[in-house]
Amino acid sequence: xxxxxxxxxxxxxxxxxxxxxxxxxxxxxxxxxxxxxxxxxxxxxxxxxxxxxxxxxxxxxxxxxxxxxxxxxxxxxxxxxxxxxxxxxxxxxxxxxxxxxxxxxxxxxxxxxxxxxxxxxxxxxxxxxxxxxxxxxxxxxxxxxxxxxxxxxxxxxxxxxxxxxxxxxxxxxxxxxxxxxxxxxxxxxxxxxxxxxxxxx
Amino acid sequence: xxxxxxxxxxxxxxxxxxxxxxxxxxxxxxxxxxxxxxxxxxxxxxxxxxxxxxxxxxxxxxxxxxxxxxxxxxxxxxxxxxxxxxxxxxxxxxxxxxxxxxxxxxxxxxxxxxxxxxxxxxxxxxxxxxxxxxxxxxxxxxxxxxxxxxxxxxxxxxxxxxxxxxxxxxxxxxxxxxxx
Numbered sequence: 001x002x003x004x005x006x007x008x009x010x011x012x013x014x015x016x017x018x019x020x021x022x023x024x025x026x027x028x029x030x031x032x033x034x035x036x037x038x039x040x041x042x043x044x045x046x047x048x049x050x051x052x053x054x055x056x057x058x059x060x061x062x063x064x065x066x067x068x069x070x071x072x073x074x075x076x077x078x079x080x081x082x083x084x085x086x087x088x089x090x091x092x093x094x095x096x097x098x099x100x101x102x103x104x105x106x107x108x109x110x111x112x113x114x115x116x117x118x119x120x121x122x123x124x125x126x127x128x129x130x131x132x133x134x135x136x137x138x139x140x141x142x143x144x145x146x147x148x149x150x151x152x153x154x155x156x157x158x159x160x161x162x163x164x165x166x167x168x169x170x171x172x173x174x175x176x177x178x179x180x181x182x183x184x185x186x187x188x189x190x191x192x193x194x195x196x197x198x199x200x201x
Numbered sequence: 202x203x204x205x206x207x208x209x210x211x212x213x214x215x216x217x218x219x220x221x222x223x224x225x226x227x228x229x230x231x232x233x234x235x236x237x238x239x240x241x242x243x244x245x246x247x248x249x250x251x252x253x254x255x256x257x258x259x260x261x262x263x264x265x266x267x268x269x270x271x272x273x274x275x276x277x278x279x280x281x282x283x284x285x286x287x288x289x290x291x292x293x294x295x296x297x298x299x300x301x302x303x304x305x306x307x308x309x310x311x312x313x314x315x316x317x318x319x320x321x322x323x324x325x326x327x328x329x330x331x332x333x334x335x336x337x338x339x340x341x342x343x344x345x346x347x348x349x350x351x352x353x354x355x356x357x358x359x360x361x362x363x364x365x366x367x368x369x370x371x372x373x374x375x376x377x378x379x380x381x
Contacts, residue, residue: 004238017287019236024291025298026229027241027344032299034222039311039325041216043380046373052219057348059223060230064240064352067231083239085340085350087357092346095339096361099332100368105376106328107311109343110336111243111292113329118293119300120308123325130329131244135251137330138337139269146267149338157356170354182220 003071007081028115037115039107039123046104048192051185058178069171089152106130214303230352239284240349244336246289248272253280268337313380324379335368 001008006016034056035041044050071077103109106127108116113131116124138145160170216222233240252272256263263273273280300306312321336342339361341350347365350358 003235005236007238016237016284020284020287021291023229023233024288025295027288028292028295029299030222030225030229032296033217033225034219035216037296037300037305040380046369047381055219056223056226059220060227060348061351063224063227064230064234065354068234068352071235077235081238082234082353084353084355085346085357087355089357089360091338092357092361093364095335096364097368098335099339099342100365101372102328102332102335103365104369104373106325106332110247110332111342111344114243114289114292115296116311118296119306121311122308123310123312123321126322127325127329130326131247131333132251132254134330134333135248135337136255138334139251139266142266142268154357159354159356159359162356
């Protein structure tokens, strides 16, 4: 049987909700392990004193990306059955800038606000309430934002397609970029390094 | 630096090595691709929650909204009975388990020494609002776009991710008193 197991019909929708909880538990566990239930640990990325956000994110991306590449080249995973969100350049660029600004101001991103809330951080809970309020605000403004929301549509588009590179070359390129980034991060931390590195603050 | 008082009364353990935690997170993401054919997410669960809450206080207001309406569903199932809402409930449980095991749970407000708790909470709320508008425009957040789309080499996700870092570095200087 070829993965994904759900799309190939191994189990139904009710069971998929149990899978969701289990995958969520793993997600939340490693976010908290990494220190991402702490706003100060997260925003240290933006003051260059602790680059754990960059290191964890890119290690996770590289791990999953290489796993997907190996499994699909071995014929075990049908990549065409894995959901790929369509690209809309303009709202994704504007949205990324807004989310980044909100991250530095609020101290969390949506997922980590829940991890912070779960470990008792009141600011994490308040941030999560802000996200719900912001969603309602966005919904209220949607008639005026709809043109921006739909601008720059490019459909399902991957970096290998965009750059006219073979899939394996793009994967190798991202791995090389990440390794270079990790080396650069170690140099930056040596220059701006935090006190009590790697410890809860 | 002083450790926060923890609810367990034990000293908080150091965080996991970021590369080890990253491999763990990457394997969770890979398992989502293999088992479900989709990645991780967070902001979508907030949209379901917002749709459900608004519908509870103002029946009919959500159906007519082109953005939020789809998050309410077609009425055949409870609006919170979605894959992402269950995944985020798991996220809460997993983070709690990790925090308890490491003695890192503490009822507290995370902030720098130069800002009051009230100001910090106001900024947490405002930052959350801004993030939601960003995530709703981009059709995903750091989880659904940056991590998931990043691993799938999704072009729009990579543009989004670069802009998240750019946006954060652009405002970090202006809110430095909140943190350092």
